[in-house]
Amino acid sequence: AQSVTQLGSHVSVSEGALVLLRCNYSSSVPPYLFWYVQYPNQGLQLLLKYTSAATLVKGINGFEAEFKKSETSFHLTKPSAHMSDAAEYFCAVQAQTSGSRLTFGEGTQLTVNP
Amino acid sequence: EPEVTQTPSHQVTQMGQEVILRCVPISNHLYFYWYRQILGQKVEFLVSFYNNEISEKSEIFDDQFSVERPDGSNFTLKIRSTKLEDSAMYFCASSEAGGGRSPLHFGNGTRLTVT
Numbered sequence: 001a002q003s004v005t006q007l008g009s010h011v012s013v014s015e016g017a018l019v020l021l022r023c024n025y026s027s028s029v030p031p032y033l034f035w036y037v038q039y040p041n042q043g044l045q046l047l048l049k050y051t052s053a054a055t056l057v058k059g060i061n062g063f064e065a066e067f068k069k070s071e072t073s074f075h076l077t078k079p080s081a082h083m084s085d086a087a088e089y090f091c092a093v094q095a096q097t098s099g100s101r102l103t104f105g106e107g108t109q110l111t112v113n114p
Numbered sequence: 115e116p117e118v119t120q121t122p123s124h125q126v127t128q129m130g131q132e133v134i135l136r137c138v139p140i141s142n143h144l145y146f147y148w149y150r151q152i153l154g155q156k157v158e159f160l161v162s163f164y165n166n167e168i169s170e171k172s173e174i175f176d177d178q179f180s181v182e183r184p185d186g187s188n189f190t191l192k193i194r195s196t197k198l199e200d201s202a203m204y205f206c207a208s209s210e211a212g213g214g215r216s217p218l219h220f221g222n223g224t225r226l227t228v229t
Contacts, residue, residue: 034217043118043205043220044157051215090157101159101170102149102218 002027002093006105014113019063019078021108023091026072033074034092034102035065044090050074052096061085086112116140120206120221127196128229135191135224137206146189147207147218148181150174157205163189164212196228 007022025031032051036044048059055067065076074091091105119138127133139146148160161171163181180192189208193200203223210216 036220041222043120043222044207044218045220046217049217092157100212101162101172103159104157106156 002029002031002095002103004091004093004103004105006089006091006108008108009106010109010111012111012113013081015083016080019076019081019085019110021076021089021091021110023065023074023076023105024072025074025091025093027093027095029095032094032096033065033067034094035059035063035074035076036090036092036104038088038090038107040087047076047089081110081112083112083114086110116219118206118208118219118221120204120224122224123222124225124227126227126229129198130195133193133196133226135193135204135206135226137189137191137221138187139189139206139208140219141187143208143210143219145169145209145212146181146183147209148191149205149207149220150202151205151223152199152202160191160204162212169212193226196226198228201226201228 003026005024034049035047048057050057050067058064063078088107088109090107092102094102121136146163151157159172161175162169178194182190205220205223207218207220209218
């Protein structure tokens with residue numbers, strides 16, 4: 001079974017500051033890992049995914065995440081926050097078997113202050 | 115870019131009534147999913163569907179739930195007799211392949227309110 005823990009249900013940063021959203025996973029088999037973003041009244045949009053190739057994964061909108069097996073982490077970062085980054089961010093894990101479910105974390109609400 | 119579309123965006127129903135939530139997955143996708151998010155809680159997996167049958171379901175997906183692909187484009191979730199605790203946002207998703215090889219594309223969701 002796999003699970004995901006997102007540390008911090010709310011993160012607030014100033015515009016232009018570093019964004020760091022934390023995600024730790026637990027999985028009995030090598031996982032796939034994902035970050036999704038949800039803007040108000042919209043669905044879940046894929047930001048980036050890790051599928052056992054490069055450990056540093058670049059996604060859309062300037063986000064990236066690094067897979068660290070020793071720390072069982074997949075933290076999401078962006079060097080400089082923009083007002084439009086304000087949204088809820090979900091980390092998710094999936095076992096590498098066909099059709100297997102995505103297990104989501106509880107989400108982190110990112111607020112960007114001017 | 116192709117999208118997953120869900121209708122209606124908001125559904126209000128009385129306890130005990132049947133509801134059908136509708137989804138049109140991306141046309142060349144083969145795997146279909148339903149997830150739900152109760153207000154203030156995490157997104158939870160309900161069911162995955164491939165080759166006209168359920169490939170995996172969660173403990174939430176009991177006999178009150180069913181899924182169907184009635185034609186070549188629609189994918190539906192039926193709740194036979196709704197309960198108050200079924201109130202949630204229901205997300206449909208689709209992917210080209212299973213097992214993480216291709217990402218899930220989500221619709222904007224249907225907000226189900228059971229009164």
